[in-house]
Amino acid sequence: MWRHDDQAATLRRWFRREPPAMHSLYAAGRDWARMTERFMARLVTVSGRALLADEATASVTLPEARGVGRPADLLLVLQTQSPRQRFDLTLRQGWGYLNLKAAAVALPLLDETQRERLFAAFEHHARRYDVVVLFGGGASVADASWWLTSTPRHWLLAEVSGSGWRAALERARELVHLGVDRITLLADGADLREAARFLAHLQRAIVRQTSLPVWQAAPLALLDTFWPAEGVAA
Numbered sequence: 001m002w003r004h005d006d007q008a009a010t011l012r013r014w015f016r017r018e019p020p021a022m023h024s025l026y027a028a029g030r031d032w033a034r035m036t037e038r039f040m041a042r043l044v045t046v047s048g049r050a051l052l053a054d055e056a057t058a059s060v061t062l063p064e065a066r067g068v069g070r071p072a073d074l075l076l077v078l079q080t081q082s083p084r085q086r087f088d089l090t091l092r093q094g095w096g097y098l099n100l101k102a103a104a105v106a107l108p109l110l111d112e113t114q115r116e117r118l119f120a121a122f123e124h125h126a127r128r129y130d131v132v133v134l135f136g137g138g139a140s141v142a143d144a145s146w147w148l149t150s151t152p153r154h155w156l157l158a159e160v161s162g163s164g165w166r167a168a169l170e171r172a173r174e175l176v177h178l179g180v181d182r183i184t185l186l187a188d189g190a191d192l193r194e195a196a197r198f199l200a201h202l203q204r205a206i207v208r209q210t211s212l213p214v215w216q217a218a219p220l221a222l223l224d225t226f227w228p229a230e231g232v233a234a
Contacts, residue, residue, distance in 0.1 A: 015151050020126050021047075022151040024134045026175070028167035029159025032138035033065035035188045039157055039220060040095045040133070046227040048130035051088060051096040053122075055104035055145055056137030062097070065138060075103040077121040078114055088125050098125055100134075104145035122147075142174045149178045157220065160189030160198045168202055172210045185217040195219035 015022040027036050036052070044050045054061050061070050074087050088098040103118060110118065126132045134148045141148065154175065158168035164187075175183065185203055189195035199217045206212055218226060 020051075020129045020132045021153075022126075022132050022134070023153045023155060024136065024148050024151045025052075025155045025157060026136045026141055026171045027138055027157050028171050029161055029164035029188070031159055032059075033062055035157060035159055035220075036062060036135065036138075037066075037093065038188060039155075039186070039223075041093050042220065042223045043131065043133070043227075044094045046224045049096070049128070050131045050133065051098055051126065051129040052133050052135050053098045053100050053126075053147070054135045054137065055100040055148055056135065056139075057101065057104055057143050057145065058141065059137035059139035061099055061101055061137070062135070063099075070101070071097065071099045073099045073102040074118065074121055074125070075106055078110075078117060084124055085121075086125070087121075088128070096129060100145075100147065104147060107145050107147075136171075140174060141171060142177070144174075144178060149180065154180050154183045155186060156183045157186045157188060158198075158202060160187050160191075160195050164188075165198075165202060165205075169205060169209060172206045172212050176210050176212050180212070182213040182215045185214045186220045186223070187217075188220045192219050192221060195221070 025036070025039065029035060040050060040052055052062070064070050071089055072087055077085060077087065088096045090096055107115065134151055136144055136148050156168060156171055158164040185199060187195040187199045187202070189198065196219060199219065203214045203217050206214060216226060
C-alpha cells in the first residue's frame with residue numbers, strides 16, 4: 001500500500017504538468033449548487049474546455065443538489081474491462097461533469113493496483129479538457145481526498161450572505177488543516193459594489209482568524225479580468 005505522502009506527492013507532480021490546468025474549488029453558502037454552476041459557466045468562456053470533477057465527500061453531489069440523480073461514479077472503472085470507458089458527461093451549459101464521490105471515499109482503502117488504475121482513468125478523462133476543477137461539494141472538506149488538496153490552485157467561492165460568510169470561514173479553517181497554503185477568494189452576489197465590500201471584510205477575517213493567505217480576491221462576475229490565473233494560488 002502507498003503511504004499518504006506518496007500518494008499526495010504523486011498527484012502534486014502530475015497536477016503541475018499542464019495541460020490541463022488543475023484547480024480546486026470550495027463553495028460556501030446556502031445556494032452553493034447554483035453558485036458553482038455560475039462559476040463553471042464563466043470559466044468556460046475564458047478557459048476553453050472545462051471539467052468539474054465532483055468529490056463532495058460531505059454533501060450531495062452537484063446534480064443531486066439540483067434535483068437530478070447521481071451519475072455513474074469513476075470508481076466503477078474498477079469493475080469494467082475497458083480502462084478507457086467514459087464516465088464524464090457534457091452538460092448543455094458547455095462544461096463537463098465527472099462524479100468522483102465514491103472514488104474519493106474509497107481511495108485510501110484501495111490497493112496499489114486499484115489505485116493506479118483509478119488514477120489512470122482519471123487522467124484519461126482529464127486530458128480531454130483545458131481546465132479541470134476538483135470540487136469539494138457544498139459542505140465540509142475536512143475529509144477531502146488527495147485529489148482535492150493536491151492541485152496547485154485553490155479557489156474559495158463565497159455567497160454574499162451571512163451563511164456564505166460563516167461557511168467561508170469554516171472552509172478556510174479546514175484548508176489550513178489540510179495543508180493548503182493560499183487561496184483565491186471569489187464572492188457571488190448580484191451587486192458588484194456589495195460583493196466588493198463583502199470580499200474586503202471577508203478577506204481580513206480569513207487572514208486574521210485562520211492565517212490563510214488570500215492571494216487575490218474579486219467578485220465572480222469579474223473572473224474574466226484576471227484569468228488565466230497563472231501563479232495565482234499556486
